[in-house]
Amino acid sequence: MLASAYSVHSGMEPSTRTLSPSVTGGSILGIMFDGGVLLAGDRLGAYGGLHRFRDIDRILKVNENVLITYTGDVADFQYIEEILEDEQRENDMRNDGYELGPSEYFNLMGRIMYNRRSKGNPLWNRIVVAGYDKATDKPFMGQIDSKGTVFESHLIGTGFGGFLVHPLMERELEKIEGRPTKQQATEILERALKVLYYRDKTTYNKWSIGTTEKTGSTIEASRELATNWEIAKLIVGYE
């Protein structure tokens, strides 16, 4: 029996409205350092295996203290972007001295994602919220997935970034007492990006790097990694 609007309401059939994502954004890496957070993701919107859109912004600066980024369906995140922009604008207009920080946006996104999943029509994204929380005077980073699972962490890797690179970054971080400095975090991230690019065929060599600190947030739009493919010859079977 085909699923229809009626059967969804009667709770008998699963919804088949959202079956698969279309244009997707790839891995995201996030490292918390002493006083802020570094985020990185490539500028690719993939259409399945095709590198379709090669210059998209995947890191959104919501305000001076919040950066939000994602893995997964680009269209779904563009919808989320509108919600976030409206939220930020309404807060600005109220002009009552209260600012929305990463915690607030993290909670908001958590509720949105969970409610969509509960309706059987999830947003096909894994969202990473990063920023500087003025209320607690600490950096913040958290992840929300399409099921509505939420958690905060000092180190995040989604997609292939999660499989390959997260353990690599974790091992480097274990060598450091407490949080790394911004310089140390940058070095770890640079190495991680290189490994991610070399090993994950779905990545594209154009990266956005977002930095959020107490003083504000910036996004370096378009970084290209210097690569050396001479090492390919070392791989058995190449040629």
Added chain:
Amino acid sequence: MSSIGSGYDLSADMFSPDGRVFQVEYAMKAVENGATIVGLRCKDGVVLATEKLISSSLHTAGDNSRIFKIDDHIGMAAAGLLPDARSLTEILRDEATKFRREFGRPIPLKVLCHTVASYVHQYTRHSSIRPFGCTLLLSTFYQGKAELWTIDPSGAAFGFKGAAAGKAKNNAKTEIEKLDLDNLTVKEGLKEAARIIHSVHDDLKDKTFELELSWVSADNPKHNRVPKEVAEEVEAAAKAALEDSDSEDDM
């Protein structure tokens, strides 16, 4: 004061024999009882200034502002009944957001004013609801052009180079007409607006007031209240200019 409605003023769904809708006129009188607001369209932006009367020393400073932000690029000052203005603020904001979502760009002020003026007008055509008792001045600097619009209780929307509303509207308008608005910068406009508010303020009838200033311009395309340092500088200059002209009168 003027003519008594004598039976033709009981609801907004009536014309008087001489073709007036008294309820709308009464709404405009309500605006004239309120504090003065001034808007100046300068060559590179628009200034809004309000005489925010403080009715009690127990009020928190800065509270109950008469200046609102409608969208990133649109600001508003309200004269008359503030609660009426606040409800229109929500309508204005919703329309601006709807336009942004549908067309992917900020709403032109002209479009917003015509849309919301139609809404205000509706309240002048039913016996069961009263008209809005507020006049709004809206400002924007968008796509290289400064614009100032008014919406009054009758539902009319007009574009202006300079506008005023509230108790000292006529005095303020006289002062505004003396200005060469096409050649004023926003910074100069701020001083003029501050000076006008101070000069039309009636010290005897109303005691204390807070001068509120906002701007939107080529340099500040997002409408905002003027920053504290600038506001203080402008208000000091305005007061000084007033004293100069006062002492000239004495001579």
